[in-house]
Amino acid sequence: MDTSSLGGILLALAGILAGLLLEGGRIDQIMQPTAAMIVFGGTLGAVMLQYPLATVLAALRRLAQVFFQGKSAGQATLKQLVEFANKARRHGIVSLDQDLAKIKEPFLKQSIMLAVDGTEPAELRKIMELQLDNLTEREEKIPAVFESAGGFSPTIGIIGAVLGLIQVMQHLDHIDQVGRGIAVAFVATIYGVAAANLAFLPIAGKLRHRIREEHRVKEMVIEGVISILEGMNPRMIEVKLESFLGAGSKAKGRKAKESAEAATEEVPA
Known part of the structure; x- marks a missing residue:
């Protein structure tokens, strides 16, 4: 539930109706x-x-997004891209072909597919940015x-x-x-x-x-997949892609990572 949307509409209605009642009016007059x-x-x-x-x-159909905010895909996508970067560095970009069936997000799946097929970074950027531009035009x-x-x-x-x-x-x-x-x-x-x-x-x-939030995640996908193709260090990729996420998302991501590391350390050898 988006408390900002719900609270905003309730506050606006309450203010208007309270003003009406204070002026001696009745709600049934405007019904x-x-x-x-x-x-x-x-x-x-x-x-x-x-x-x-x-x-x-x-x-x-999009009206529900005004009052119900889905779980942000930003951190999950970032984590997935870093995992792909580690795997590609160890076994090569072609090894990601095995993960294609597990990828649910169509934009990410197509980007990885193009990378596995040997598409040059500049050409991959051009193709995916064209798709993003067309998607932006439709969704606007x-x-x-x-x-x-x-x-x-x-x-x-x-x-x-x-x-x-x-x-x-x-x-x-x-x-x-x-x-x-x-x-x-x-x-x-x-x-x-x-x-x-x-x-x-x-x-x-x-x-x-x-x-705009959804498109920012897609921009992060393009930059991440191209960085993997160029052989960039996975840690550098993670730092680079974090700039696409808001401060709140970064804080949540770091907290989750620290919790996971702490849980790993507590496991007895």
């Missing part, structure tokens, strides 16, 4: 199903018009879907408010109901602006951050 239908239905329709259905569905559309939704929803909220006002103007003969009708009409505007600034735009930012 308007028709306004929600206009804003969210209209926003979804506009987004589907702008992007292919496959892109919209891919963006929706995912946060862009939510950014577009954040742009559409306030305007569609205004459309909802205008529709509500049209209905109010048709009943001016009941002047006592006009004020209440206008208040209800503007709920759609609240939904549109709130959806954009409390949901769509922050979600786009968080997904962009997640995607």
